[in-house]
Amino acid sequence: MGASKGQKLSGMQKQVLSLYRGFLRAARSKPAEDRRQIESIVSAEFRQNSKQVDRKNFLYIEYLLRRGKKQLDQLKSPDTIGLSSVNVSSSKKQNADT
Amino acid sequence: MASSLIRRAMNVTCRVSLSTVAPASRLVVVRPYAGEAEAQKVEPKAAASTNMKTFQIYRWNPDNPAKPQLQDYKIDLKECGPMVLDALIKIKNEIDPSLTFRRSCREGICGSCAMNINGCNGLACLTKIESGSSETTITPLPHMFVIKDLVVDMTNFYNQYKSIEPWLKRKNPPPTAGKEIPQSKKDRAKLDGMYECILCACCSTSCPSYWWNPESYLGPAALLHANRWISDSRDEYTKERLDAVNDEYKLYRCHTILNCARACPKGLNPGKQIQHIKQLQLTG
Numbered sequence: 001m002g003a004s005k006g007q008k009l010s011g012m013q014k015q016v017l018s019l020y021r022g023f024l025r026a027a028r029s030k031p032a033e034d035r036r037q038i039e040s041i042v043s044a045e046f047r048q049n050s051k052q053v054d055r056k057n058f059l060y061i062e063y064l065l066r067r068g069k070k071q072l073d074q075l076k077s078p079d080t081i082g083l084s085s086v087n088v089s090s091s092k093k094q095n096a097d098t
Numbered sequence: 099m100a101s102s103l104i105r106r107a108m109n110v111t112c113r114v115s116l117s118t119v120a121p122a123s124r125l126v127v128v129r130p131y132a133g134e135a136e137a138q139k140v141e142p143k144a145a146a147s148t149n150m151k152t153f154q155i156y157r158w159n160p161d162n163p164a165k166p167q168l169q170d171y172k173i174d175l176k177e178c179g180p181m182v183l184d185a186l187i188k189i190k191n192e193i194d195p196s197l198t199f200r201r202s203c204r205e206g207i208c209g210s211c212a213m214n215i216n217g218c219n220g221l222a223c224l225t226k227i228e229s230g231s232s233e234t235t236i237t238p239l240p241h242m243f244v245i246k247d248l249v250v251d252m253t254n255f256y257n258q259y260k261s262i263e264p265w266l267k268r269k270n271p272p273p274t275a276g277k278e279i280p281q282s283k284k285d286r287a288k289l290d291g292m293y294e295c296i297l298c299a300c301c302s303t304s305c306p307s308y309w310w311n312p313e314s315y316l317g318p319a320a321l322l323h324a325n326r327w328i329s330d331s332r333d334e335y336t337k338e339r340l341d342a343v344n345d346e347y348k349l350y351r352c353h354t355i356l357n358c359a360r361a362c363p364k365g366l367n368p369g370k371q372i373q374h375i376k377q378l379q380l381t382g
Contacts, residue, residue: 053163060163066243066251 012061019068020046026075034082038075041083149175151227153185155197156237157247166244168235169194175227182236183211183222198247206363209298213238213248219300219361239303241312255299258316262324262343267335285331292326292371294364295319301358301368307351315351316343318358318368325371328378337382344379352376 009017020042027038053060074080150172158166171189178188183201190197200210204223211222214237228234242250272279302308302317316324321343328339343349349372358368 057163059158059166060160063160063163063243063245070253 012058012065015065016046016061019065019072022072023068023075026072029078030081037082041085147176151175151185151231152233153189154233154235155186155189155248156244157197158244159196160246168237170233175229178227180226181223182215182225182227182234185227185234186222186236198249200249207296209296212298212300212303212363214240219304221298221300221363224363239299241309242299242303252299254312255297255302255317255319258320259297259323262316262320262327262339264323264327266327266330266333268332269334279332281331288329288331289326291366292322292329295322295326295366296364298363300361300363301366304357304361305352306355306357307353311347311351314347316348318352318372321349321352321375322366322368322371325375328375340375340378340382343375349375349379 023042024039027035027042030038049064053064071083075083153171153173154168155171156166157169171193173185173188178184181204183204186197186199187201190199199213199222201223202208202210204211206221206224209221212219213222214220215222215225216228216235219239222236236248238244238248238250242252245251268279297319299319301322302319305318308315308317324339324343327333328336333339352369352372354369354373356369359366359370362368
């Protein structure tokens with residue numbers, strides 16, 4: 001959550017937006033149902049990160065940008081049909097000596 | 099009862115053969131040894147001496163993104179193998195399972211465990227832990243993007259290796275069809291010092307020129323492999339390979355700093371191979 005679309009965007013904000021555009025363009029080349037699923041996952045992830053991640057945390061934003069670029073390259077290939085994510089919750093209770 | 103007590107007391111100190119035979123004909127053997135009472139006592143454990151060493155390890159977690167930190171871990175060197183990788187595995191097993199690092203062969207041939215130990219790049223499985231009580235600092239390879247803790251992003255490095263086309267390219271079929279391309283022993287000896295490279299990236303990440311231009315300068319590792327294919331007598335695309343590298347940024351960012359030769363854990367000299375390419379560029 002930073003400058004509104006009208007004001008001047010920083011270089012990093014432009015990179016994030018161009019990555020988002022890249023994802024939407026890649027989604028356009030997929031069949032309709034997969035396209036909707038990709039768009040919903042991608043927009044949800046970007047919105048969540050924009051709210052949670054601090055604007056000044058450059059290290060983390062750059063890490064997310066690099067990860068996103070790699071995922072976009074994978075998505076662009078014609079074999080990939082969609083995205084999915086798995087939530088692994090780390091439970092503290094582990095079975096020790098049994 | 100009294101007699102049995104005396105007998106037991108005698109047993110502790112010495113054993114006397116109680117024989118009823120006349121003493122003149124019998125030799126009395128006295129052997130001092132500890133009796134049953136002594137055996138029941140438990141031996142105290144050998145004095146527990148420890149040799150503690152502190153490891154300062156770079157930590158950064160992408161899931162809880164804060165500033166990267168150096169975390170301290172104390173390890174008893176008496177219960178740990180001699181190499182830094184043994185210490186890392188011990189820390190991960192016993193103290194902190196969330197410590198993340200790459201490792202595979204533990205014998206210095208795969209190149210996975212390349213990291214910066216006490217300021218010098220090297221393989222963790224080949225670097226001995228320094229004796230003495232000074233702290234050991236372990237950080238990831240310098241000037242590389244960090245994915246987590248000691249794991250770095252090597253894709254740029256691998257793409258540069260791919261870009262020099264590290265495979266045999268020929269224009270004509272082999273001299274005897276269906277059989278191997280012959281190579282004399284002298285020509286094969288030209289490849290020594292280049293084929294042993296394990297692509298650990300210690301050399302490239304120790305080169306200041308590579309730090310400042312990681313995307314355009316190929317780096318000592320890729321140029322070493324470029325020279326390996328240029329010097330291969332079986333390869334027929336030598337001129338094209340030389341022209342592909344003959345670029346202000348790809349080759350000539352090398353200013354013979356020679357940090358690469360110092361950092362290589364296999365003892366190779368990438369700087370020398372780069373000099374060879376530069377010489378070929380002059381004469382070719």
